[in-house]
Structures are given as structure tokens and as C-alpha cells.
Amino acid sequence: MRFLKNILLFQRKIVFISYAIAVLIGLVFGGDLKVIGLIFLCVSPFVHFFFYEVKNKNQYYYYYNLGLTNTKLWISTVVFGIINVLILAII
Structure with missing residues (x-):
């Protein structure tokens, strides 16, 4: 439970942030929920990269101390x- x-x-x-970007891009491409989900799947790793690899690189140490590796x-x-x-x- 602690891991989760x-x-x-x-x-x-x-x-x-990923949902906001996915909804905006999804509305441009028709607004279907499946499209928004796929865009979220593509956008979230980029947001992860930007926040934790570029902007806040030192925060990985905090999560490493909690038992989570990169x-x-x-x-x-x-x-x-x-x-x-x-x-x-499904929706």
C-alpha cells in the first residue's frame, strides 16, 4: 500500500498537466475519449521527462529514499x- x-x-x-494537454490536443482531433487517452499515453512520458529529468533532476533522490528507482x-x-x-x- 505504501508503494502505491x-x-x-x-x-x-x-x-x-498531461490531462490538460491531452484534452486540448484531443479536442483539435475530434474530442473522442479514445483519442484523448492515446494522446495522454504519449504526452505523459514527455511531461515526466520535462519535470523530473530537465527541471527538477534532484527530486529523484527524494523518491529513491522512498524506495522508488528511476x-x-x-x-x-x-x-x-x-x-x-x-x-x-471502455467509456
């Missing part, structure tokens, strides 16, 4: 995007 809580703490910054954080971003695609495809 730490992952959600990490994803908090990424999700809101690989786990990148995998969580991709898995979170896939889950969102599946949920939006």
Missing part, C-alpha cells in the same frame, strides 16, 4: 497511461 501511495505522490504533478517511476508513468487508455476506451 508513493507512486501516486510522484504521479500527482504529471497527471494534471526505472520504477518510468514504468509507473507508462502503466498509468495504459490504464487511462483502457478506462477511456
